[in-house]
Amino acid sequence: MKHLIKNTLLSLLLLVSISHNAIADTSTYLIRVDGLACPYCAYGIEKKLNALNGVKFITMNLDDGIVTVETQDVTLGDEQLKQLFNDSGFTYRSKEVSHK
Amino acid sequence: MQLKINHSSHTALFALLGSLAATPAMAHNPIFGLGPHVLFKDGVEITPEVKQAKAGNKDKTELALELTYGLTGDWSAGVGIPYIDQSNGSNSASGQGDLSVFTKYRFWREDGPGQQQSMAVALRLNTDTGDDAVSSGSTDGLLGLAYGYEGRRWYRWSALRYRFNGENNAGIQQGNKLLFDLVGGYRMNRTGYMEPDTVWILELNGESTQNTQVNNVDQFNSGGTQWFVSPGIFWTKRNFAVKAGIQIPVASNLNGNQQATDYRTKLVLEWHL
Numbered sequence: 001m002k003h004l005i006k007n008t009l010l011s012l013l014l015l016v017s018i019s020h021n022a023i024a025d026t027s028t029y030l031i032r033v034d035g036l037a038c039p040y041c042a043y044g045i046e047k048k049l050n051a052l053n054g055v056k057f058i059t060m061n062l063d064d065g066i067v068t069v070e071t072q073d074v075t076l077g078d079e080q081l082k083q084l085f086n087d088s089g090f091t092y093r094s095k096e097v098s099h100k
Numbered sequence: 101m102q103l104k105i106n107h108s109s110h111t112a113l114f115a116l117l118g119s120l121a122a123t124p125a126m127a128h129n130p131i132f133g134l135g136p137h138v139l140f141k142d143g144v145e146i147t148p149e150v151k152q153a154k155a156g157n158k159d160k161t162e163l164a165l166e167l168t169y170g171l172t173g174d175w176s177a178g179v180g181i182p183y184i185d186q187s188n189g190s191n192s193a194s195g196q197g198d199l200s201v202f203t204k205y206r207f208w209r210e211d212g213p214g215q216q217q218s219m220a221v222a223l224r225l226n227t228d229t230g231d232d233a234v235s236s237g238s239t240d241g242l243l244g245l246a247y248g249y250e251g252r253r254w255y256r257w258s259a260l261r262y263r264f265n266g267e268n269n270a271g272i273q274q275g276n277k278l279l280f281d282l283v284g285g286y287r288m289n290r291t292g293y294m295e296p297d298t299v300w301i302l303e304l305n306g307e308s309t310q311n312t313q314v315n316n317v318d319q320f321n322s323g324g325t326q327w328f329v330s331p332g333i334f335w336t337k338r339n340f341a342v343k344a345g346i347q348i349p350v351a352s353n354l355n356g357n358q359q360a361t362d363y364r365t366k367l368v369l370e371w372h373l
Contacts, residue, residue, distance in 0.1 A: 034212050035209070037251050037252055038250060038287075038297065038299075039294070039295065039336060039338070040297060040338075040372075044170075046293075062214065062290070087141035087172070088173060089138070089174070091209075091211040
């Protein structure tokens with residue numbers, strides 16, 4: 001009986017774990033930004049993106065003008081990005097999104 | 101023992117360093133001139149700096165702390181407070197200088213891939229709040245207009261500033277001053293975001309000062325024009341910057357009998373939070 005209860009609980013835990021991983025949405029945004037000329041000036045972008053819930057990783061390629069953001073369970077919309085980059089002193093142009 | 105310097109010497113010492121308190125330090129802007137860059141919205145900039153000027157037997161050192169806040173992505177404002185130590189041969193004085201408040205508004209910005217052009221207006225007010233021995237004794241203002249281009253390799257700036265001075269209780273009004281800056285900058289290595297970054301800067305700074313007036317009478321040994329060539333360096337890493345430069349006089353046409361500036365130096369540290 002004890003073995004039955006234990007096995008049932010373990011099975012339930014495994015089922016919940018699998019279900020959770022299936023729900024989590026990990027996305028990578030490649031964001032094209034104009035005005036990105038210097039590393040020092042880009043700190044405002046880092047700070048504002050890190051303040052958003054769900055942002056897990058940020059990197060910036062200044063030569064190509066691309067900010068790469070990895071997120072989990074959050075969607076970054078065009079208007080939101082436009083405001084964020086304007087508040088940082090730059091201009092948002094476009095984004096490409098890939099989902100895992 | 102510190103002696104209070106008489107008015108004429110104090111006037112000369114004020115003029116020696118007066119224009120150096122004029123440019124709030126922000127991001128990639130010239131070291132001595134004015135640039136259009138502002139702070140990101142809700143950002144805070146902490147800026148300790150030290151400036152020194154020498155003209156013959158007169159020298160003046162100023163330690164200042166400025167705090168700036170980004171009101172929007174194009175508008176910032178802040179306060180600054182200096183500590184001044186100055187001497188004129190055998191006499192010296194030191195104390196807290198005048199508290200200043202400043203603001204800058206970037207009214208035009210054009211962004212392209214890896215580059216940005218912009219223009220801004222700036223206003224700074226030096227209040228009459230410092231110790232008598234080192235204060236100007238009047239409320240003075242500075243109005244500026246700046247243009248800047250920033251690219252992955254090259255920089256260029258130009259600016260015009262006008263300093264207007266009030267009259268103190270002794271009837272002394274320092275001559276108003278027109279300042280002109282033309283600046284170039286170059287980045288040898290295009291580094292990534294988290295890497296150290298160095299920009300070499302060369303400025304041409306011109307100053308044209310009106311005569312000082314005492315009780316509305318022009319003082320002969322005051323005012324004139326000076327030109328400086330000013331090399332400098334701008335080093336940054338992520339949210340920290342170090343700026344340093346020296347103004348070297350290359351031409352001067354000063355009224356009457358005055359000592360021309362030997363040199364001025366400036367060292368600035370900046371943190372963005």
